[in-house]
Amino acid sequence: MTVNEYNQSVDQFSDRIYRFILKNLRDEERARDIVQDCYEKLWRNVDNVSFEKVKPYMFSMAYHTMIDVIRKEQRISIVEDHQLPEDIHFDQYSDLGEVLDKALAQLPEIQRLVVLLRDYEGYSYEEIAQIASLSESQVKVYIYRGRVFLKNVIGKIEVLV
């Protein structure tokens, strides 16, 4: 990858990666640090990464860096099969986006990550599996569970309205 291609990748993906991490960590400063860290690593390996593969490479790196950060801080435990809370109160949220945002925060880490990769970036199951080091069937299951949870939350709101 040339210097121009590297800079192009900054233009194209830095915002997306930042959004992806920010949605997960909900910490702007830390999200910024991770993005910078990822691009620093990319620059060090600039000769070994082709421009065609830079997007999954960057997302994968951001994903794993983020997981490392989370684990180090032990802020959120990554549990594969999380017991979804039944009694979440969304009464105070009127905007659908706000409700979804809150519901997303309630999702287990791994489900949130795959749903975000799917919806924000439109990655295929295969690509998400590569990025998150999961099997394709695992990705499908996590996406399914995440979507059903979000649907149920919205369903509850509609019932309340």
Added chain:
Amino acid sequence: MDYLDGKLEGKEIDRFLDFIEQNPDLKEELAGIEGLKLPVEKVNFGNKKALYKTGKQKPETENFTAVAYMEGDLSELDRKLFLKHLEFHPEQAKEVELLMKARLQADETIVFPSKEKLYRRGFPKQLIYWGSRAAAILLLAFAVWTVFNYNHWERIVSQPENIVLKNQEPINSEEIIQKEKQEIAKVEIPEQTNIPASEIKKETSKIVVPESAAKKTTSITEREPETLDLIRPILAQLEPVERAQENELVADPVRNEKEDTQSEYYTIDSYLAEKVLKIKRSDKSESKSLIESGLDLAGNVSGNRLRYETEKGKISKISFDTRLLAFSIPVKN
């Protein structure tokens, strides 16, 4: 018990009945057991409807198909069948609608704030970039140095002794000595008209001129205090000239400052003050020369605005002339 439960076969039953006939006590016991029967309780399961099954799909299967439809995982045929199924099942159509609403949308307004930090430059651009940085730093350093140097220069220029040194051209010390000898001769001769010429010559020959001051330029540090006392007023003018010649004080202010800090040189003020203290009151020629030297100095400092006139070797008038102010003072001798 097996007989009562009907688990015995034909031959075994015959043998069991023969045995009972032979033992009447057991026959009575058997007859008692045969008469025992528990009443049938009428208890029914109340929630049979919940257990009934119909041909309808399970909720999990419904959700799974709906998610697959949403994700575009269904084949064309399955998609059409699912849509047809939704037409007849509005409650499931509503579920699919909720799923569609639950799809996340990226907030495009969120952008990475420090993108500039991520950009990299190629080697030539980087070279130019760092080169321009280095040039800017050098320029800044030069500007600071110039300002500092200018202030320093101003400080030096503001000192009268330096102005004198700057304005005075280097003069050969021998020429000055000759000139001073002639001046002294002019001054002395009219007052002592009765003295023979040979004595005048003898008097002028008394002027002690150190060899070091006459032939070579020396710094004050090299001169001994005894020698300094012997110097006549004429050498008071020689000294700054020599300093200018040798040390180039004006051209090298840093060196000048260094030398000044050593406090081994006399400033003109201190030198004159010392000379004034040491001169004999009766020695008029010496005091006169000192006054003239002082006026010369003041004239140089003021850019020749302060002048004096001599009459018969004595100062007769001091005048000060500027664009705003001009005056003259007659001097009594």
